[in-house]
Amino acid sequence: MPYSGSRRDAQGYFLILRYIVDSDGIPMALYHNGHGIFECSKGEMETLEEQLEGKRKPTQFGRLMEELGITFILSHSPQSRGRIERLWSTFQNRLTSEMRLARASTIREANQVLWEFQPRYSQRFSVPAVQPGSAYRSPEEGFIPDEVFCFKYYRRVDVDNVVCFGGHRLQIEPTNGRASYARARVEVHERMDGSLAVYYQGGIALLADQHR
Numbered sequence: 001m002p003y004s005g006s007r008r009d010a011q012g013y014f015l016i017l018r019y020i021v022d023s024d025g026i027p028m029a030l031y032h033n034g035h036g037i038f039e040c041s042k043g044e045m046e047t048l049e050e051q052l053e054g055k056r057k058p059t060q061f062g063r064l065m066e067e068l069g070i071t072f073i074l075s076h077s078p079q080s081r082g083r084i085e086r087l088w089s090t091f092q093n094r095l096t097s098e099m100r101l102a103r104a105s106t107i108r109e110a111n112q113v114l115w116e117f118q119p120r121y122s123q124r125f126s127v128p129a130v131q132p133g134s135a136y137r138s139p140e141e142g143f144i145p146d147e148v149f150c151f152k153y154y155r156r157v158d159v160d161n162v163v164c165f166g167g168h169r170l171q172i173e174p175t176n177g178r179a180s181y182a183r184a185r186v187e188v189h190e191r192m193d194g195s196l197a198v199y200y201q202g203g204i205a206l207l208a209d210q211h212r
Contacts, residue, residue, distance in 0.1 A: 010037050010151075013061055014192060018149045021068070025136030029071040033084075037061050038072065060151050067148050094121075147199075151190040157181045163188060163198055170198055172205050181205060 020027065032038045039062055058066060065072060098117050104110045129135075155163050159182045163170040170188070172181050187199045198205045 010060055011192060013037055014064065014149050017064070018145060018192075021139065021145070025134070025138050026068050027070055028135045028137070029073050030065065031073045031075060033075050039074075063152065064148065146191055147189065149192060153188045153190070155186055155188050157184045157186055159183070165196065166190075168196065170196060172198060175205050176203065 037059060039056075039059060062072070095114065095117060099110055099113050102109070102113045104113050153165065155165060157163050157172060161172045161180050161182055163172060163186060165188050172186075174180070181200060184200060186205065189197045189199060191197070
């Protein structure tokens with residue numbers, strides 16, 4: 001399923017964080033600038049459900065952080081935001097020169113320049129942490145990345161055992177001795193590769209067919 005606008009941006013953050021978790025583990029905290037991908041805008045009207053619950057629902061990325069147990073730290077000062085802006089400026093200017101010197105002309109060659117540049121840059125400019133040790137933790141046993149790194153939506157199953165989602169009609173098969181899920185509230189997972197899965201009370205309900 002194609003993504004557009006902010007959904008593509010959110011997908012990018014999902015993929016980057018999954019790469020970090022796969023390679024280093026789950027970070028204890030993430031520092032962010034208050035972008036709408038991380039948390040709902042204060043100027044955005046609350047839904048009726050949010051008003052009844054007395055709290056805002058998290059964004060898709062915010063929900064991902066909650067499930068992974070990652071703390072959000074919002075940057076408030078211009079100085080804190082300036083640090084990351086200066087870093088991007090360095091990368092955008094210096095990396096262009098590095099790629100030109102290496103005569104990189106393909107994405108593969110450009111990525112190779114990046115992977116060689118990053119360790120040299122870190123060695124020269126990194127500052128040791130005040131507290132030594134790792135700020136990452138290993139995922140718990142049984143952790144299934146595809147069930148976490150995805151967009152999640154709640155839907156109500158129709159009387160014909162079908163879930164309507166994004167122009168698709170998802171036919172639910174009988175599972176666990178249950179012939180029908182009519183009127184049940186289920187969770188639709190839209191994974192990063194565009195595939196869909198339907199879950200009921202934490203267990204997957206297999207899809208018999210997907211059609212528009």
